[in-house]
Amino acid sequence: MPLDHTVGSITVTALVDGVGPFFQPREEAFPDATAGQWAEADRRDPDTVGPDGRWRLPFRCFALRAGDGPVTLVDAGIGPADAPAASWAPVPGRLPAELAAAGIDPADVRTVVLTHLHSDHVGWAGPLFPNAEHLLQRAELDALALFHPELPARLVGPLRAAGRLRVLDGDTDLTPGVRVLSTPGHTPGHQSVLVDSGEDRLLVTGDLLVHAVQLVDPGLAYAHEVDPATARESRTELLRAVAARGPAVLATPHLGVPFTILPAG
Template sequence: MPLTHTLGSITITALLDGAGSFFQPRAQAFPDATEAQWREADRRDPDAVGPDGGWWLPFRAFALRRDDGPVVLVDAGIGPADALAASWAPVPGRLPEELSAAGIDPADVRTVVLTHLHTDHVGWAGPLFGNADHLVQRAELAALELFHPELPARLLGPLRAAGRLRVVDGDTELTPGVRVLSTPGHTPGHQSVLVEQGDDRLLVTGDLLVHAIQLVDPSLPYAHEENPPEARRTREHVLRTLTPVLLATPHLTTPFTPHPHPA
């Protein structure tokens, strides 16, 4: 069964679409990290070290549901065998089976928040969620030259034609207690989703952070950030202003991670 966490009346379900080794050594992905920082990151997330010493990472989406109401899905995984991520990610994904195991009918998904347009976050978007608006930041659409060249024809054009592409600018409330936060840097229009219930907070991060080493030192750049200085400022600001917060992360091996990390 997929793992869940509950805040008030909202259940957040972590949906594992797949997992596999990253395509480059982790020291190249985080070239400024020290040996001491790697040791601490490995202590926090030991399963991220693959059998060959490389970076083992999952690919997740998250479903948010208040009681038995409509579902907000954050990200859409790596996708089927012919997905745009097939050249580097472990396709085919199993998001449909994960949704079924969680008791979620894709028809009940009314909003798909795409944190950004990298191929491992959009794989099942579109036809599987025919009742859902797909929410993207305007700044992300303005930077399409940074993404897969087939993205407009394969995903964005059909969504726009069907009236299912919702374009937003900055922070946006989705439902009471659930809002989109603009978190640029990894990509120009990257966004995360914040759930607040009373004094409790959970942040679905997208790729605001991708490895535990960025919790050890949020200033560390990741080689695949479009704007590393902006990503660092955003990451440091979010972690500083929202702490304490539970982080729901697509790529850490534990989907729900408290911040600050318990001693």
Template sequence: MPPSLQLGPYTVIALADGEGPFFSPRREAFPGATADQWAAADRFDPGALDADGRWWLRFRAFAVRSDRGVTLVDAGIGPADGPAASWAPVPGALPASLAAAGIDPADVDTVVLTHLHTDHVGWAVVGGERARPYFPNAAYLLQRAEAEALDRINPQLRSAVLDPLRAADRLRLLDGDAPLRGGGRVLATPGHTPGHQSVLVDAGRDRVAVTGDLLVHAVQLLHPELAYAHEMDAERARVSRERLLRGPAAGTLHLATPHLTEPFLAHRPARPAV
């Protein structure tokens, strides 16, 4: 069984799809980080640095399961011929991870795509020339702002992902925050991309946030003000990150992260929401 977190009626399951090095040095990705900040990040997440000093990423999706249904957050790096094949360690293992969690693709009723980067949409659509949604009964949720910015983000995903989802009548465009059928809600967290979104599940005083690329490295968790070179709007990304991390002080915010070594991190906000 993959790693999971139980929060009230919800089970949040980390679904591994692969791991490998980032395509550029981490100091280029975070040019403003100091030596002391890197040292602190390496103590916090030593697994993010491999023996050759490369930034080592995990690639994972998350399932949120309750008696109200199954929501999948992101769709990983995908098969060998998927859109992430040029840089990510494909083929991904998401189908095997789903099977290990007892989830059939047909059981998924909602897929939340946090954003349109290739390592987050890889299993959304499969089949090459006979493209079809991999999760046949799911509504795929995407922010309208993300779809409208596709030509700036990655135009190849129009034919590879969005057009097949539209043809199957599975794409649903959102305008900001929205409740989820299976519980929890989508939060608009723009900045990394124009329509980046995360998922928040509340259970009493405790919450879990599936962050997408709001957090890609521990240095951002320790220093959320740091700009990431691959954010399309660094200032909006900072505001989104700080709002999430500095949420209500009561209880624990569990962070479900796609790229850090550990899939779940407990975070206690030090300051009230801004």
């Protein structure tokens, strides 16, 4: 059953599209992490270590909804059996069933925020959500050549032709209490989503944060970041800014649990 977290009037629902092993040992993905940092990461997030010791990834999306109003979906998972992520991720995903279990009709999704264009974040985008505007940063679209070669014809072109692609330039307010934040580095136009009620805050991180070892040390680079220095700056600065106002919640696509407390700091 999907898990919820409430921020003010907004319910944030974690939707698991699939779970499977990563294609690379985590020590190669985070080459600078120490044995002590791995031990602390495993203490904080034991569910990402599979029975065989491999890095075990959930693939999540997050639905945001105030009351029975329209739904904003952050990311679109790994997708069906023929999705671009099929070469490495555990397709087919189960997002349609997760939405149904959460009481969400795909037709009620009016906004899809794609944190970035890696294949495990865009799999169900487009046809599953016929009434949704899809949001990307301009810097991400300008870097299409970095991503899966199917994306222009399969996703970006059809969305643009249907008038359902909205291009953002930096931080953007979506609805009261919901703001898109530009967090480049993992990809050129990576973006995150902040839900802020004044007293409570929740940050949907996208791949700003990929593994709990980056909570142990936010300065640790991930091997698949396009620009590690910029990614490090985005991660450390945003986590610091969010925590400066008191404890907050991180909603993460790949950690073992969807909602993690970020202590005040």
